[in-house]
Amino acid sequence: MLNIGGLHQGVVIDHIPAGGAMRIYDYLNLDALDAEVAIIKNASSKKMGRKDIIKIEGPITIDLDTLAVLYRGITINIIENDEIVEKRGLRLPERVTNIIRCKNPRCITSIEQELPHVFKLADEKTGVYRCIYCEERFKMK
Amino acid sequence: MRHLISPLDFSVEETNELLSLAEEIAADRSRFSHVAEGKKLATCFYEPSTRTRLSFEAAMLNLGGSVLGFSSADSSSAAKGESVADTIRVISCYADICAMRHPKEGAPLVAAMHAGIPVINAGDGGHNHPTQTLTDLLTIKALKGHLDNLTIGLCGDLKFGRTVHSLINATVRYPGVKFVLISPEELRLPGYIRKDVLDANHIEYKEVDVLEEVMPELDILYMTRVQRERFFNEEDYIRLKDSFILDTKKMRYAREDMLVLHPLPRVNEISTEVDKDPRAAYFKQAQYGVYVRMALIIKLLGLEVPTC
Ligand SMILES: [Zn+2]
Numbered sequence: 001m002l003n004i005g006g007l008h009q010g011v012v013i014d015h016i017p018a019g020g021a022m023r024i025y026d027y028l029n030l031d032a033l034d035a036e037v038a039i040i041k042n043a044s045s046k047k048m049g050r051k052d053i054i055k056i057e058g059p060i061t062i063d064l065d066t067l068a069v070l071y072r073g074i075t076i077n078i079i080e081n082d083e084i085v086e087k088r089g090l091r092l093p094e095r096v097t098n099i100i101r102c103k104n105p106r107c108i109t110s111i112e113q114e115l116p117h118v119f120k121l122a123d124e125k126t127g128v129y130r131c132i133y134c135e136e137r138f139k140m141k
Numbered sequence: 142m143r144h145l146i147s148p149l150d151f152s153v154e155e156t157n158e159l160l161s162l163a164e165e166i167a168a169d170r171s172r173f174s175h176v177a178e179g180k181k182l183a184t185c186f187y188e189p190s191t192r193t194r195l196s197f198e199a200a201m202l203n204l205g206g207s208v209l210g211f212s213s214a215d216s217s218s219a220a221k222g223e224s225v226a227d228t229i230r231v232i233s234c235y236a237d238i239c240a241m242r243h244p245k246e247g248a249p250l251v252a253a254m255h256a257g258i259p260v261i262n263a264g265d266g267g268h269n270h271p272t273q274t275l276t277d278l279l280t281i282k283a284l285k286g287h288l289d290n291l292t293i294g295l296c297g298d299l300k301f302g303r304t305v306h307s308l309i310n311a312t313v314r315y316p317g318v319k320f321v322l323i324s325p326e327e328l329r330l331p332g333y334i335r336k337d338v339l340d341a342n343h344i345e346y347k348e349v350d351v352l353e354e355v356m357p358e359l360d361i362l363y364m365t366r367v368q369r370e371r372f373f374n375e376e377d378y379i380r381l382k383d384s385f386i387l388d389t390k391k392m393r394y395a396r397e398d399m400l401v402l403h404p405l406p407r408v409n410e411i412s413t414e415v416d417k418d419p420r421a422a423y424f425k426q427a428q429y430g431v432y433v434r435m436a437l438i439i440k441l442l443g444l445e446v447p448t449c
Contacts (some may be wrong), residue, residue: 106266108245112224115251133247134268 010035012077013054013064018042020071021052027070028062030054065091069099072127072140092140094121100129100138107134143441144253144260148274148307153314156278162446163279163429163436170203173435176444177206183236184210185228185252186263187219187243192405193263193272196427197240200434204444209236214244226255233257238442241265259441267303272437273404274307276430281361283429284400284422290317292358297323297365297385297410299330304404305365306334313342320346321355325381328371352384356394362387364403364423366410388412395420402426 016024021039024030030037036057045051067074068090078086100119102109109115109131119129119138127140145151151159166173182201184194189212198208218228225243229252232239239256241249242263249262249269264270282288293312295305299322309330312318320339322330329348339346349355356362367385372378387401392415403411403423415421439446 104246106244106246106268108225108243108247108251108265111245112226112251114224115226131247133250134266135246 006082007055007057007079008082009059010055010057010079011060011064012079013056013067014051014075014077015045015048015073016052016054017048017071017073018050018052021054023070024052024054024067024074027067028064030056063093065093066096066099068092068127068140069096092121092124092127095119096129102131102134102136104131104134104136107131107136109133142256142259144249144256144262145271145437145441146250146253146260146262147269148271148311150271156275156311156314159275159433159436159440160279160282162439163432164283165446166432166435167283167429172447173204173439175205176439176446177201177204177442180204180206180238180442180444181236182206182208182210182438183232183239184208184212184263185232185239185241186210186212187214187241187248189213190242190264192427193242194240196272196430197261197263197434199431200438203431204435204438206237206438210240225251228252229256229260238438261437261441267301270303270307272430272434273304274311275433275437276426277304277308277363277402277404278311279429279433280402280422280426281400284425285360285398288312288318289315291315291360292319292321293361293363294321294323294352294355294359295330295363295365296352296387297367298328298371299324299365300328301371302365305330305363308363309334309338313338313344318344320344321358322346322348323350323352323355323385324348325350325367325377325385327373327377328367350384352387353391353394356391356399357396359395359399362395362399362401364401364407364410366408386410386412387415389414389418392418392420 038055040053042050043053064076074090076088077084097116097118101117118132120132122128122130129138184197186194201208225248233256238259240261240263241252243265246266246268249265253260262269262271299305369378399420400422
């Protein structure tokens, strides 16, 4: 496996489905981030066959848990002083704004374009979210 | 500031308090006839629902308050493209409390998020209609004396009927409530309500398609309309519709203290001959609907109630 030097301080976004790294890059707007970013594509993975990885050097203030709307299986490794200090899955955010769009044609958001699309976590176990206006269901993949 | 958007916005204690106040009102209306003097209720109805609107207006007038509003989208600024958020900001300058009906789900919630006054959901599409649920609860509480330990029969369109879904959600909060679900196969209660509400709360229930058989078990029979357009073909509709029409013959199987409720308007699902039966409570239900809205206005506005 191609090795990009380890991080001194930063975050490794691991277990991204192969081909998904750029979507995350765009979603987190990493282009605008003034930090070293390494994207590793098609790394081999026992669990997934192929996977993508993103490494970001430096302190991170972005809320990575919202990545759950893209790929729920992602893991996050937090690195400090060359060591992994935290390794975890994504925590589903309680509330997401303008990330999931409500598709219910009877919902008020269908006629009022300026309303934010807000979904609240309804069931953590199953990853089910509901539109705060009409309770339309959305399940994280 | 409190609003009433979903039937479960109030806790069981708050609901009980509201129902007790409504019962006090029912017992002595005159004591409450000035409590909302100088206050205005805005009825913002983006779709017509004369019955609900008049019930709200009657409630406010009974309290000595006054009413203003609109009763269809084309007579309102919505026709000119104004958002619900902007409309409610303006209405907040004109009135002290607002009852909103809207064809789109969630519109009253949007209003509540931007309002300077309490907002009551008076029906948002097929979604919520909390004052109907409170009306049903008050009717049962006032005529039965309690909301726990009841066997409630729900008959008709259990698939699309939102009043039925809300009533289930509201009554499972009381101990010892059982349900008998009476409907044609095609209009059974949706699986998610059976699973998330009935099973999750360990509520006893059964599903049947013949009304007569279960009549003797019921404390409450809640009738809803079976609409022709819900059926795939005319034969099924004709074959099934009589099984879900309540008439005096079927009433013979019922207990003497059973109550028949219906959210109204009825079409033909309760034969008019049943109206004379003392167990028919659906017109009293309309009266309780005014009392419960009076209680709700008093609560949301925090009005002083004179002691007797
Ligand atoms: Zn929605």
